[in-house]
Amino acid sequence: MGINLQKGQKIDLTKGNPGLTKIMVGLGWDEVSKPKAGGFLGGLLGGGGGAAIDCDASAILLDAQDKLTSKDRLVYFGNLQSGDKSVKHSGDNLTGAGDGDDEQIQVDLSSVPSAIQKIVFVVNIYDCVKRKQDFGLIANAFIRVVNPVNGQEFCRYNLTESYAGKTSLVVAEVYRHNNEWKFAAIGQGTNDTSLSELIRRYQ
Template sequence: MAISLQKGQKVDLTKGRAGLSSITVGLGWDPVSAGKPKGILGGLFGGGSTPNIDCDASAILLDKNGKLTSKNNLIYFGNKTSGDGSIKHTGDNLTGDGDGDDEQIIVDLNRVSPNVEKIVFVVNIYGCVQRKQDFGMIQNAFIRLVDNSNGQELIHFNLTDNYAGLTSLFVGEIYRHNGEWKFNAIGDGTKDTSISEIANKYA
């Protein structure tokens, strides 16, 4: 049974799970429909049809100093595989429609380079400035971790804050701790407008 987390909670990922190596990090969200009650994240379209909101999930691989040391360690729709082959983005979803994960990032923990201490998962709205979109227009956002060996959901974190006016979400991270991997439920929003702007934070 999956562990449901609250914002700021940390939980062991590999400790007590011998053999866990390949996981899928699933990220999901739904656009708020016009004329319906506010969703979990708040915000409501003011009439008319719901425009497509293109949310992009990315993974940022950081060293022990919290730095992004190579462009190959920024995994997004324009660079789907890390330099060491441990992280693979399965592809871009342009709308967020439908049930389940909207985008997935597969992580082979055993292949992550030794100099990578942390993997941060973020979601940003593509073209948010031009389209005048923010995360107040999104509801039911979540991150979940699945064991690829058996399909079991290990961790589930629903993002329930009000993110109106914010255009990027730092959803969660996995990091090394005493030779094991742990997960941290972050759930913080920012006004970063692109993945390059986010990546610059770690330069």
């Protein structure tokens, strides 16, 4: 059984797990039940635009100055692996339907270039402005870290606070510390309305 983390908590990944070189980062979410037409929430949010909510998970590979220095260090549905192939995305899930992980990102820690000090995992809502959607329409969001060799879950962070009005989430990060890798639960909501807007924070 993995460790359940709270916002702001950190955990060692490689220290205490000798030989660990690869991790799978799974992200999941559910769409809340759609309100009836004319209901308070429906009126407030324009009925969610009527479309299913398409959440997109991405990984941003940063240098020691927390900067994204090249476009091949952004891994998302439009670029499924980093230029060095150390980070790979499972592909886009358009609805978030079903149990378990909605999107998965594989990280080969042993292949991450030394210039990369941090990998930030974010989720944004595709076309959120046009569809009038925000994270108030999402429930049961989580991120977890798994050993892909044996399926052992190291840790899980359930994003339990309200993110109503927010259109992007900086969910968590995996980072180097004293030649080891650690995981930090972030859970920061933002009003960035697209991935391109979100990554400006790191440029």
